[in-house]
Amino acid sequence: MNPGTQVIRRVDLRGQTLTKSAYQRLLPRADMDIDAALIAIAPILEQVKNGDADTLIALGEKFDGVAPEQIRVPREKLSDALDHLDPDIRSALEEAIRRIKKGHADQARHTTKTSVVNGGVVEQRWIPVDRVGLYVPGGKAVYPSSVIMNVVPAQIAQVGSIAVASPPQREFGGYPHPTILAACELLGVDEVYAVGGAQAVAMFAYGVQGVCERADMVTGPGNIYVAAAKRALRGLIGIDSEAGPTEIAILADHTAIASEVAADLISQAEHDTIAAAILVTPSETLIAEVEQELSHRVASTKHRERIEVALAGVQSALVLVDSIDQGLDVVNAYAAEHLELIFEGAAQRSAEIRNAGAVFVGRFSPVSLGDYSAGSNHVLPTGGCACHSSGLSVQSFLKGVTFIEYNQSAFVDIAKNVITLANAEDLPAHGEAIAARLDSLNGR
Numbered sequence: 001m002n003p004g005t006q007v008i009r010r011v012d013l014r015g016q017t018l019t020k021s022a023y024q025r026l027l028p029r030a031d032m033d034i035d036a037a038l039i040a041i042a043p044i045l046e047q048v049k050n051g052d053a054d055t056l057i058a059l060g061e062k063f064d065g066v067a068p069e070q071i072r073v074p075r076e077k078l079s080d081a082l083d084h085l086d087p088d089i090r091s092a093l094e095e096a097i098r099r100i101k102k103g104h105a106d107q108a109r110h111t112t113k114t115s116v117v118n119g120g121v122v123e124q125r126w127i128p129v130d131r132v133g134l135y136v137p138g139g140k141a142v143y144p145s146s147v148i149m150n151v152v153p154a155q156i157a158q159v160g161s162i163a164v165a166s167p168p169q170r171e172f173g174g175y176p177h178p179t180i181l182a183a184c185e186l187l188g189v190d191e192v193y194a195v196g197g198a199q200a201v202a203m204f205a206y207g208v209q210g211v212c213e214r215a216d217m218v219t220g221p222g223n224i225y226v227a228a229a230k231r232a233l234r235g236l237i238g239i240d241s242e243a244g245p246t247e248i249a250i251l252a253d254h255t256a257i258a259s260e261v262a263a264d265l266i267s268q269a270e271h272d273t274i275a276a277a278i279l280v281t282p283s284e285t286l287i288a289e290v291e292q293e294l295s296h297r298v299a300s301t302k303h304r305e306r307i308e309v310a311l312a313g314v315q316s317a318l319v320l321v322d323s324i325d326q327g328l329d330v331v332n333a334y335a336a337e338h339l340e341l342i343f344e345g346a347a348q349r350s351a352e353i354r355n356a357g358a359v360f361v362g363r364f365s366p367v368s369l370g371d372y373s374a375g376s377n378h379v380l381p382t383g384g385c386a387c388h389s390s391g392l393s394v395q396s397f398l399k400g401v402t403f404i405e406y407n408q409s410a411f412v413d414i415a416k417n418v419i420t421l422a423n424a425e426d427l428p429a430h431g432e433a434i435a436a437r438l439d440s441l442n443g444r
Contacts, residue, residue: 007294008265008277008311010287011319013330023333029383030274030315032244037228041198045232048202053211059199060168068174068194071211073181075190081181093144093183096373100152103375107394108156119410123403128154129238131161131213132397133204135220136180138167138196141271144183149377149392150220151187157397162189163215165203167196197222201229205237219392221379240392244382247276247315248367249336249356251327253343256281258289260363262297264340265290267368269310270303276315278334280327287318328352335386338367357386411437 011026018026047055053071061067082090109126116122134150137143147164154162164184166176175181175194184192193212195203201222207214217238218230227242248268250261265277279290298307310316321327324343331339335355342363343349350361357380358370370376379392390396406414415434422431 006312007291007298007308009314009317011317013326014320014322017326020333023330024384027278027317027319027330027334028314029247029276030245030313032224032227032274032383034224034228034231034242037224038232041225041228041232044198045202045229048199048208049206052209056195056199056203056208056211060174060194060196063197063199064168064170066168066170066174068168071193071195071208073175073192073194077175078181078185078190078192081178082185085179085182089179090182090186092373093148093186096145097148097152097186099373099375100148100377101156104153104156104377104394107153109395109398109400117410117413119407120414121405123405125401125403126398127401128157128159128397129216129399130159131215131217132159132163133200133215133218133237134162134164135200135218135222135226136164136166136176137220137222137226138169138177138180142177142179144179145372145378146220147180147183147187147189149379151184151189153377153392153394154219154397155187157394159397161191161213161215163191163193163204163212164189165193165195165200167200168194198225198229201226201233201237205229205233217397219379219396240379240396241381241385241389242383243379245274245276245315246271246338247278247336247382248338248340249276249278249280249331249334250340250342251324251331252279252281252283252286252340253324254283254286255344256283256286256342257363258286258293259297260366261286261342262290262293264366264368265294265311265316266297266301266307267366268338269307269316270301271310273306273309274313274315275310276313276336277311278317278319278336280319280321280330282321282323282327284320287320290318324349331356335381335384337380337382337386338370340365340367355387357381357391408441412441 056071057067111125113123132154136146166180168174169177201218203212204215204218219240221243230239230242246268269275269277332355337357339356340360341350346361353359358376360367371378377392381389415438418434419431
């Protein structure tokens with residue numbers, strides 16, 4: 001960082017009571033030209049739709065710089081990857097799996113049966129989707145944690161068929177990174193494909209003859225082209241969300257420790273040059289100290305170049321507010337993927353958070369904990385979608401299906417009402433479907 005260079009912009013909201021949309025305009029996300037990405041991926045989707053294994057191999061060579069020997073990873077590659085995994089990494093992954101399984105187990109849904117009237121029952125059953133395709137990115141980093149976050153809730157939901165796709169890697173003979181393969185092996189997933197980007201989403205959406213059966217749903221984070229493919233193919237497949245660049249918002253007061261706050265901002269800026277890092281605080285002292293911490297910490301961190309760009313972008317800011325009350329309004333309007341609360345009384349006031357992908361309460365609950373081993377899921381809504389959407393969970397892989405059963409008495413009792421409403425909506429055939437049964441009962 002050059003002396004005198006502004007690390008991150010400041011935004012002063014003191015004395016202002018703004019609407020939700022006004023706060024959002026002052027704290028925008030980085031520009032993502034999803035429309036351009038949709039145009040760029042259209043030929044890829046068409047190629048995969050009409051293609052075969054050679055199509056996927058050629059796309060791997062074009063976009064990942066390597067032609068995989070075969071698209072489906074051989075079973076022995078998975079077991080070999082686990083056999084050669086660093087013991088410390090294996091132990092850490094196993095503990096993460098244990099915690100995430102425990103954290104997701106209580107999300108399982110249960111059948112409910114409601115007696116609406118004597119003889120009339122409405123039952124809600126939660127049925128898993130038949131088959132899911134789980135995407136694990138492999139660009140700027142290696143994400144075995146994303147394998148766990150996608151696979152565990154799908155398994156708890158009892159999805160019958162689970163497949164994973166991750167980009168081929170030049171350094172590993174055209175197969176996904178060995179740590180990703182090892183994570184799949186630990187979880188008992190043996191259907192793994194060396195396919196990345198939009199073509200992976202298309203492979204799952206359309207199916208590829210002799211390679212991969214089509215899936216009902218695709219989940220998992222990825223770059224803008226993965227997000228664009230999800231948007232383009234939504235409807236043909238179910239999706240979790242169009243995951244955008246990662247983001248962190250921290251609501252803190254004077255009790256927060258600047259070095260810790262700065263480290264947390266950097267931890268998410270590390271992902272991408274368009275990642276967002278926001279601090280909201282009523283403390284001018286904290287802002288000044290965090291600026292200083294950022295200056296020297298960024299200079300010494302491994303991914304300095306991308307972090308500098310992310311922090312200097314319009315999507316990142318140090319935001320000064322009048323109070324924690326105003327700060328709560330700001331972060332609820334912003335609807336961050338990750339929200340940290342580091343202020344006096346944070347646990348009690350966390351009940352006032354309405355919009356966030358995941359909320360991390362207190363200084364010992366940093367986002368990095370949730371990225372790996374908190375027991376929560378790190379596949380979360382971005383770009384303000386936390387206003388209306390949830391993170392990945394067991395529920396994501398379940399469909400609520402209603403079963404209705406009325407006996408004769410309950411049917412006859414309500415028949416006249418149904419006929420009345422059908423005629424009121426000018427849909428007489430609906431009423432006739434009821435009347436036909438009444439006629440049969442009356443011997444007509």
